[in-house]
Amino acid sequence: MVLGAIARFKSVDVDLKKEIDRLSGQKVDMCYLCGKCTAGCPVAPYQDIPPHIVMRLAQWGSSKVLESKMIWNCVACATCYTRCPNDVDVAKVCEAITQIAKREGIVADPVASALREKFVESVKNNGRVHELPLAMAMKVATKDYLGDLDVGIPMFFQGKFPLFGHQIKDLNNFQKLFNSKKAKKEGDK
Amino acid sequence: MQTYAYFPGCSLETSAKEYDSSTRAVFDKLGIGLEEVPDWSCCGSSQAHKVDRDMAAAIAGRNLVLASEIGDIVAPCASCFMSLKEAAVELEHDSEIRDMLKENGLEYFPGSVRVISTVEAAHNALEKGEFEGKVTKPLKNLKVASYYGCLLVRPPKIAQFDDAENPMSMDRLMEAAGATPVKWSHKTECCGNAYIMVDKDMTLNLVRNILNAAVSAGADVVAAACPLCHMNLVMRQPYMMQKYGLKSEIPIVYFSQLLGTALNADEQDLDIDGEVMRLINKRRQEANEVKEVG
Numbered sequence: 001m002v003l004g005a006i007a008r009f010k011s012v013d014v015d016l017k018k019e020i021d022r023l024s025g026q027k028v029d030m031c032y033l034c035g036k037c038t039a040g041c042p043v044a045p046y047q048d049i050p051p052h053i054v055m056r057l058a059q060w061g062s063s064k065v066l067e068s069k070m071i072w073n074c075v076a077c078a079t080c081y082t083r084c085p086n087d088v089d090v091a092k093v094c095e096a097i098t099q100i101a102k103r104e105g106i107v108a109d110p111v112a113s114a115l116r117e118k119f120v121e122s123v124k125n126n127g128r129v130h131e132l133p134l135a136m137a138m139k140v141a142t143k144d145y146l147g148d149l150d151v152g153i154p155m156f157f158q159g160k161f162p163l164f165g166h167q168i169k170d171l172n173n174f175q176k177l178f179n180s181k182k183a184k185k186e187g188d189k
Numbered sequence: 190m191q192t193y194a195y196f197p198g199c200s201l202e203t204s205a206k207e208y209d210s211s212t213r214a215v216f217d218k219l220g221i222g223l224e225e226v227p228d229w230s231c232c233g234s235s236q237a238h239k240v241d242r243d244m245a246a247a248i249a250g251r252n253l254v255l256a257s258e259i260g261d262i263v264a265p266c267a268s269c270f271m272s273l274k275e276a277a278v279e280l281e282h283d284s285e286i287r288d289m290l291k292e293n294g295l296e297y298f299p300g301s302v303r304v305i306s307t308v309e310a311a312h313n314a315l316e317k318g319e320f321e322g323k324v325t326k327p328l329k330n331l332k333v334a335s336y337y338g339c340l341l342v343r344p345p346k347i348a349q350f351d352d353a354e355n356p357m358s359m360d361r362l363m364e365a366a367g368a369t370p371v372k373w374s375h376k377t378e379c380c381g382n383a384y385i386m387v388d389k390d391m392t393l394n395l396v397r398n399i400l401n402a403a404v405s406a407g408a409d410v411v412a413a414a415c416p417l418c419h420m421n422l423v424m425r426q427p428y429m430m431q432k433y434g435l436k437s438e439i440p441i442v443y444f445s446q447l448l449g450t451a452l453n454a455d456e457q458d459l460d461i462d463g464e465v466m467r468l469i470n471k472r473r474q475e476a477n478e479v480k481e482v483g
Contacts, residue, residue: 025242042379046391073388076235077339077379082353089344095239111387119236119383123248127230129199138386147389151424160204169228176293177247182285 013061016100020058023096030086031055037080037090043073048108051080051090058093066101070094072109114141120178122165127174130165132156192222193263193310194256194302196273198416199231200266205416207460211445212265212307214458218323218449219314223263226256232264232272235340235382242279247289249276253302254295261303263310265445267415268382271340274304275347306341308414309350311448312358320365325453327367329476331469333447334371334408335359336399338418339379353377359412359444366451373406375399380421396421397433404436409468412444419443440465 021027031052038050047070049057057065065071074094081089098113107113118137122129135152139145155161168174193216201209216223229252231237238245249272256262264270280287281299290297305313314320337356345353356377360370378399381392400422403411413419422441429435442465449459450469461469 042381042395043384043391046388046394073384073391075339075379075382075384076239077382078343079339079377079379081344092242095242098239099241109387112384115383115387116236116239119234120240120244123231123233123237128202129231129234131200131203135386142386144389155204160206162203166202168230173293173295174230174248174251177251177289178244180247180289180292182243182289 013063015061016063017058017061019100020061020093020096023099024089024092026088026093026096028055028058028088028093031059031084031088032086034085036083036085037088040079040083042077042079043075044070047073051094054094054097055088055090058097065097066104066106067108068097069108071097071101072107072112111138111141114138124175124178126165127168127171128166132161132163133165135161190220190222192224192259193261193305194259195223195225196229196232196252196256196262196264196269197225198264198266198269199234200416204420205266205443208265208416208419208443208445210458210460211443211449211454214454215311215445215449215452216307218452218454219311219319221310221314221319224259226252226259226262229255232266232269233276234268234272238272238275243286243289245272246276246279246283246286249273250280250286250290250297251295253277253280253304254290254297257298257301261305263305263307265307265414266417267306267338267340268417270304270306271348274349277302277304278347306350306414308337308341308359308362308444311362311445315362315365320452324365324367324451326451328363328447328451328469328472329367330472331368331447332371332407332409333360333363333368334373334403334406334411335363335376335444336403336411336413336418336422337377338413338415339377339382341414342377359414362444362448363412366448368447368451371403371406371408373402373408375402378402380418382417382421385421385424392421393425393429393433396425397429397435400426400429400439401434401436404439408439409472410440410442410447410465412447413441414444440468 035052038052044050071094076091233245363370381395385392426438
């Protein structure tokens, strides 16, 4: 699968590569594909392509990378960045590619996408995360409605999953932070 | 008295209440003040930066501004610690994010606040000799696997604390509490964090590996320093024994609960599981018996 992807999609799209560099704040060309990121990545064995192949496809600017599941399931544990000999933050590269993919309407892992969206929504609504509605929204996203009740119900009765979340006092100003953008956000950096 | 700005984080109000109360109890025993950051908001955790890095730095930065009135900020949750510290780095280098805050009445002065974890704060206290004479109920014979998880020490450039591959600070704290730290392989392996809600099978595989490593190393308990790590490690042990080849169940406690026990903090604040407490006492008794025989 991996070799096939390389053979079939070897095409250079400089614009895509530049956009990945800009959004991630990394230089993907710094990667010489040693594979250390893949060797240490805890989630790589469960994904379609490993992190160093994400890097290779990013260097080519191959749009195939936008379809990868790996980019969505990076848990941002920073093992790759810690061990990279060339100081590339692969997690930030994955993150940037998901943002581009989402913009293009390609979401290879809708559940992972739902997690970040619902999380931010929860923070924005109250200023703090309210775990119960977030967990319930994720149950809907995974269509696994009854899966964790055996764990959730005891926690509910221990008072660890309260029905009502805490709302911060200065919520109005806090919510403005979600709408304010950097003055010169587009284009440069 | 030294006082930190205390940032509990969302989970410590709910699913990890005992981490909050035991942390406060430990620092109280050590004579270090914790003043809660007024009206603190979510740090953004492991998800906000995936949506928009600037927004994530701004919402975490709000807390830094609020904390700067009090002093250096201390966070018990590894994910909060990293989000806040990363924001501090970004705010230092990026005046435009500082402007985003300023527009909303929050002025951040670079370098005005240092971000540390509660593990680091407790370890600093240990190095200053502040544990001396305070460990009145040592955890004799208790074998502890110190689990640091990812973000307490990684990425090292930002965390700037301990060793990224083989950290020892929590092990030293456990030693100071009279316990026996075990050498093991999975100190900093990822538990899968919030992906337990995305890909349960993947996450349970990761958790199984961590727990089996602790069991194989002969640990009695695993000490955690993150509410999400704790939840992932605790939650599905019986199920993992049936379906994922977990060798045996092993109790998971917060490092602050163990420290607090050794420092003789209030039991209600520590809120340690009854079974774990029996195990601690059993190990203490064994240690005493050995002494008598010897």
